Amino acid sequence: MEVFEECREGEAGLKEDKCPDVIICVPWDGDKVEGSTTGICDKCGREVAVAPSTREIIARCPGVPTRCMLCVHLEVIRAKAEGGING
Numbered sequence: 001m002e003v004f005e006e007c008r009e010g011e012a013g014l015k016e017d018k019c020p021d022v023i024i025c026v027p028w029d030g031d032k033v034e035g036s037t038t039g040i041c042d043k044c045g046r047e048v049a050v051a052p053s054t055r056e057i058i059a060r061c062p063g064v065p066t067r068c069m070l071c072v073h074l075e076v077i078r079a080k081a082e083g084g085i086n087g
């Protein structure tokens with residue numbers, strides 16, 4: 001099953017010492033992915049998959065919340081509806 005997608009930082013091309021505002025993860029669908037663990041979305045409490053590379057970011061940026069893609073998308077949609085984000 002190839003539904004798993006590696007977790008991404010909030011922004012592409014982050015510098016090593018920089019932390020994202022939020023760490024975006026894919027919802028955990030129960031499939032075991034080698035080397036990955038689970039985290040919790042800070043919005044909906046859903047389990048999310050945390051890849052090893054993402055775990056490094058979490059370890060480096062302990063104050064940054066992990067959030068599932070669904071909640072991030074909802075926020076973007078809401079922000080656009082309110083005119084907060086152009087495009």
Ligand SMILES: [Zn+2]
Pocket residue numbers: 041042043044045046067068069070071072
């Ligand atoms: Zn969520």
